[in-house]
Amino acid sequence: MNSNILKQAGGLFPRTARLLRHSDFERVYKQGRRVFSAHMTVFYLRQAEGGARVGFTVGRVLGGAVVRNRIKRRLREATRLQQATLPAAVDVVINPKKSVLTVEFAVVLEEVGRAFAGIAKKV
Numbered sequence: 001m002n003s004n005i006l007k008q009a010g011g012l013f014p015r016t017a018r019l020l021r022h023s024d025f026e027r028v029y030k031q032g033r034r035v036f037s038a039h040m041t042v043f044y045l046r047q048a049e050g051g052a053r054v055g056f057t058v059g060r061v062l063g064g065a066v067v068r069n070r071i072k073r074r075l076r077e078a079t080r081l082q083q084a085t086l087p088a089a090v091d092v093v094i095n096p097k098k099s100v101l102t103v104e105f106a107v108v109l110e111e112v113g114r115a116f117a118g119i120a121k122k123v
Helices: 003-008 022-031 065-085 105-122
Strands: 033-036 040-046 053-056 090-096
Touching: 022 040, 022 053, 022 090, 033 105, 040 105, 053 065, 065 090, 065 105, 090 105
Parallel strands: 053 090
Antiparallel strands: 033 040, 040 090
């Protein structure tokens, strides 16, 4: 797909909206709280400043590289569509279960939205 089409459709998940460093993931796991759903566990930690950042942890237990990348693409798109519901200063790590690959995308989208709404209430 042409990148211009993605930009016009609002199809970007910018680098500033992603958790990238290992230390950030560790901090969210150790100091943060959790929200559970049928197909994923969502960890979150409130920050003093900055925008919402989201990261994904998809381990080898879930499958080979192709399977893990497909899971990440589905989660990235669901997050992009639901990120407006996140509060401004929060770091989020989504840890999917293998079932996230086999369920309808609408279910994944709904679970991410429900988790983000729960985070917004608690933060």
